[in-house]
Amino acid sequence: MQNMRFKLLFLLILFCITGLNAQNNFITKFNTPVDEYIGPFIQNAEGVYIGTIGRRIASINYSKCSLYKISITGDTLFSKTFQKPDTLMNAWSIIQSSENPIEYLAYGSGFDTTSTPYSLFSYFTKLDNNFNTIWEKKYILRPSGVPSLNEFWSHMISKKDGGYFFASNFDNPGDERLVLFELSEEGDSLAYRVYEDDSAGYTLMCISYNHDSTAYQLYIWGAHYIPFNGMAQCITVDFDLNQTDVKHYPRYFDDGLAAKLLPNGQLITGGLYQNSDLPPAEASYMAVLKHDTSFNLLAECHVGDPDYDIRKDNGFRSMDFYYPNSIFVAGTFDYTTTVWAQRPSWIVIGKMDSDLNLLAEKYLGGDAYYHFNTITATSDGGALITTLRYDYLTQYHEHDAYIIKLDSMDLTVGVPERKDKKLVDAIVYPNPATDVINIRTSIKNANFQLYNIKGKLVLESTIVNLITTINSHALAPGIYTWKIADQNQVYETGKWIKSAE
DSSP states (O other): OHHHHHHHHHHHHHHHHHHHHOOOOEEEEEOOSSOEEEEEEEEOTTSOEEEEEEEEETTTTEEEEEEEEEOTTSOEEEEEEOEETTEEEEEEEEEEEEETTEEEEEEEEEEETTSSSOOEEEEEEEEETTOOEEEEEEEOOSOTTSOTTOEEEEEEEEOTTSSEEEEEEEOOTTSOEEEEEEEOTTOOEEEEEEEEGGGTOSEEEEEEEOTTSSSEEEEEESSSOOTTSOSEEEEEEOTTSOEEEEEEOOTTEEEEEEEEEOTTSOEEEEEEEEOOOOTTSOOEEEEEEEEOTTOOEEEEEEESTTOOSSOEEOOSBOEEESSTTOEEEEEEESOOSOTTOSSOOEEEEEEEOTTOOEEEEEEEESSSEEEEEEEEEOTTSOEEEEEEEEOTTTOSSOOEEEEEEEOSSSOBOOOSSOTTOBOBSEEEESSSBSSEEEEEESOOSEEEEEEOTTSOEEEEEEEOSSEEEEEOTTSOSEEEEEEEEOSSOEEEEEEEEEOOO
8 A cells, every 4th residue: 555655646746747847838820811910929837829910000110019928839818908998009028027916017108099199108017917907107208309109129027126127228329218117016117317428329129137136137239339340238226227337349249139137147138140241241140148247258159050041030139048957049131121021041049058059050940031039948848939920921011929848858839731741950042043053061971962853863962061152153044852860860851943044
């Protein structure tokens, strides 16, 4: 009897352990007939995902926003739309403000549609776990003289002693403003300060505490400019909202910074490295830097390097980690500044340890144009990606919002059609193309093989570098199939199209 109890206890412990470590992967599509925007998603204390989806109102270039709760399997549990009579409201983002009970603070902006010109206001709303409103506050944070529709890149964190610290840029070309604002737990105004011009910068990208939680850190672009130095800065702000210090990131590492502290106080920052040299010296890639508590650079890792032929974009939050040895970075691979791109792209995902050793680089997409938005590391060791997808062959001026959940080991992802679909280990581009084929993969000592429509091998090359380039000028126009394989297995396969010159 005692032995049976021991076995039952062992099975119960095993069930609990495997349950805690269970991982889910999924794709959720928010398919509506209008152009969509997706904000960052967070994982709450229950393990489910909370975030915003915007649906653009083309006539006034604004969005109708809804807050969603998504289960660990990708199903929509419920949603709430932010709306009031004669008012358009746009929720920028959300934080979890309490774990017991679970509560949130959503923040954004809005304006009265009956007024001319539109009068912009910032609003904050405290919600319970079912998105019921606990309180709602509206403030005019826009400084005097700034146009009404120019609030840009707002961020908020919970204060250690209760309440909230909020920061936002108001983009008035030639007269930029940085607004710092503190609220109580009940949403009452505690402090307000405005910085102008060189002290304001152009884009506030992230905020956090410093390493010992004695001040705030603002990660910003274009403040306290020093010629030929980095355009991105880490500004220290004390609890009286005074700027007390500024540190400059390395030159060319300056776009879309996402920063987070390791448990030992060291700072991890993800963003985009891009110089302005002419090809072939021009470079862009997702980069991750590690600084100590004195802002000395300790390590760096590049994802997407050294490919100079493809433009990259880091989205709005390119880096995150839940566990220090599972740092994720992601971005758009083959990015274009054209809103309605007429070519495919990929999302590139890198995973590294706390020393910034790159553990994996994989790709998702190639079947449409993907514009990566944010990545959120999850408690199961995986990551959640938000992205927009535009199928230029079937859609007309409409982006679809997606969230994609990846696991921690092989970065696999499930889809309704093929539950076993994986992120690929290699991409072949450009596609279609004429003169060259580029193969990008971290697989080494395998062969790339290209076959014509009759199954005849027409090109073959051994892969020894991250990027392998093959001359395809002599091939006839048409559809080809390719595979990357060695003697033991086939790693990846696909189709490639040779265009007529």
